[in-house]
Amino acid sequence: MANKNKWDDVKEPDPDADLVARVARQDAAAVQALVARKLPRLLSLATRLLGDRDEARDVAQDVFLRVWKEAAQWRPGEAKFDTWLHRVALNLCYDRLRVRKHLALDTSESAMEDRIDPAPQPEGILLDRSRQKRVQAAVATLPPRQREALVLQYYQELSNIDAAELMGVTVDALESLLSRARRTLREQLRSDALDDQTACQEKQR
Numbered sequence: 001m002a003n004k005n006k007w008d009d010v011k012e013p014d015p016d017a018d019l020v021a022r023v024a025r026q027d028a029a030a031v032q033a034l035v036a037r038k039l040p041r042l043l044s045l046a047t048r049l050l051g052d053r054d055e056a057r058d059v060a061q062d063v064f065l066r067v068w069k070e071a072a073q074w075r076p077g078e079a080k081f082d083t084w085l086h087r088v089a090l091n092l093c094y095d096r097l098r099v100r101k102h103l104a105l106d107t108s109e110s111a112m113e114d115r116i117d118p119a120p121q122p123e124g125i126l127l128d129r130s131r132q133k134r135v136q137a138a139v140a141t142l143p144p145r146q147r148e149a150l151v152l153q154y155y156q157e158l159s160n161i162d163a164a165e166l167m168g169v170t171v172d173a174l175e176s177l178l179s180r181a182r183r184t185l186r187e188q189l190r191s192d193a194l195d196d197q198t199a200c201q202e203k204q205r
Helices: 017-024 028-050 053-073 081-099 109-115 123-140 144-155 160-167 171-204
Strands: none
Touching: 017 028, 017 053, 028 053, 028 081, 028 144, 053 081, 081 144, 081 160, 123 144, 123 171, 144 160, 144 171, 160 171
């Protein structure tokens, strides 16, 4: 007897289906519950792609307005609601990036001010924040598709299958994007470390 393919199994019910159905009936309490469930991840996604918390909040608001208007059109089984939601958020983010006429995160000092506590901090925490800024700046240099793959897989913690579906690529293509992104990041961070070491040596002379 042939082995049973995992895709032959009946798909598990979408965990958001009941809530979305209530939203489609204009249930205000359901909207509040959906926002509470999905907002943190959407804000994280939009902030990492746009580099601006205010713009990220605007994107999240637009996403939920879209949900409110189009919830009745979503059909369980055709696509996971979470996948659809992420796709809407990604499209809105890239619309904003196209308006900026470039596809790079804003890593200027002014864009980072609201993310850094100005109060004195232990040296270890400051070093961690310095590393985080370096990683954010390095991610900003990645080509858009590599950056999108990295954000979805590492920061949004989607499985390779879900991230690939969301991006409209195969799992192999996603893994190729991730591999190239990791290699570019390693090279960029290594280069930054060497530059810092050189600068430190020059100061000590």
